[in-house]
Amino acid sequence: MWQSAYSANCRKRKVPKVQELSVSRDQAHDAGEHLYLSTSAFALCYQCAKCSAGCPIAEAMDYLPHQILKFVQLNLMEEVLGSSTIWLCAGCQTCAVRCPMEIDLAQVMESLREQSLALGVPAAERRITVFCDAFLADVQLRGRVHELRQLLAYKLKTRDLLSDIGLGARMLTKGRLTMKPNRVDSVDQVQLLFDKFKLPKTHD
Ligand code: SF4
Ligand code: SF4
Numbered sequence: 001m002w003q004s005a006y007s008a009n010c011r012k013r014k015v016p017k018v019q020e021l022s023v024s025r026d027q028a029h030d031a032g033e034h035l036y037l038s039t040s041a042f043a044l045c046y047q048c049a050k051c052s053a054g055c056p057i058a059e060a061m062d063y064l065p066h067q068i069l070k071f072v073q074l075n076l077m078e079e080v081l082g083s084s085t086i087w088l089c090a091g092c093q094t095c096a097v098r099c100p101m102e103i104d105l106a107q108v109m110e111s112l113r114e115q116s117l118a119l120g121v122p123a124a125e126r127r128i129t130v131f132c133d134a135f136l137a138d139v140q141l142r143g144r145v146h147e148l149r150q151l152l153a154y155k156l157k158t159r160d161l162l163s164d165i166g167l168g169a170r171m172l173t174k175g176r177l178t179m180k181p182n183r184v185d186s187v188d189q190v191q192l193l194f195d196k197f198k199l200p201k202t203h204d
Contacts, residue, residue, distance in 0.1 A: 042108050044101040045069045051095035051105055061085040062124070065095055065105055072108070077115075086112040087125035130157045140194050143184030148177045 045066065052064035062084045063071070071080045080086065089109040096104045116123065123129040134153040138145045151168065155161050171177045184190065 042069050042072055042103055042105075045073065045103055046101070048100065050098045050100065051103075054094045054098045056092060056094065057088050057090055061088050065089070065109075068112075069103070069105065069108070072112075080112060081116045081119065081121045082124055084124040085109075086116060087123055087128045127154075127158055130154055133157075136194075139190065141187075142181055143187045143190040144182050146178070146181035148179065149181060151177070 047066055047070060049064070049066045051069075052058050052066045055061075055065050058064055063079070065085065068080055068083065068085050071077070086109050089106065091106045091110065093104075093106050096102070096106055099105065131154050134150045134157070135145060137153065138150050155164075168177070
C-alpha cells in the first residue's frame, strides 16, 4: 500500500537540485562528521522508506526524508544542507513513530538545521526562516509575539504584501489580530535566554 503512495509521490515531487552553497566541501563534510558523532542512530536506517510514505510534508520536499538519511550516511552534506527538506520538516514525529528502527528523524532534521545555520548556508526555504526570525525578534523584544507586527515584518521581508490580504482583514474583524502589543513583566529574563544561546539570524 505505502509503496504505491511513495511511487506516486516520487513522480510528483520536484527534481532535486544541488544548491550552490556558501560553504566549502570540507566545511560541509565536517558538518556531517559532527552530526555522525552526535546522533549515530541514523546509521541504523536500512532505507525501508516508511518514514517518507507517512510524512505529511513529503510532497513539498525536494528530497524525501529517507533520502536525506541516506545522504547523511554517505556524508553528502552539500545536498543535505542545501535541501528544502530540512526546513520544511514540521517535526510532527510521524516518521519516528513509523520507523522500525526507532530513528528520531525529526531530531536529525533539527540537528541539520542547526548545522546549516552554523555554517551560514542560505536556507532553501527562505520564507520559513524569515517567519522564524520575525517570531523570535518579537519574543526577544517583548517576551510575547504580537501577531500583527510579526505578520507585517514577514510580509515586508518577503515583499509579498498582497497575497493574504483578505485573510488578514477577516482576522482583524474577528479580533484575531490585536493592534496593541503585550509585554511580559520579566522581559530581561527572556533577554538573558537570547544572550545565553546567542541565537543566530536564520537568513541574509
Ligand atoms: S523508516 Fe526508519 S529505517 Fe525506514 S527509511 Fe525511514 S528512517 Fe530508515
Ligand atoms: S517529523 Fe518531519 S520528516 Fe518526519 S514525518 Fe514529520 S514532517 Fe516528515
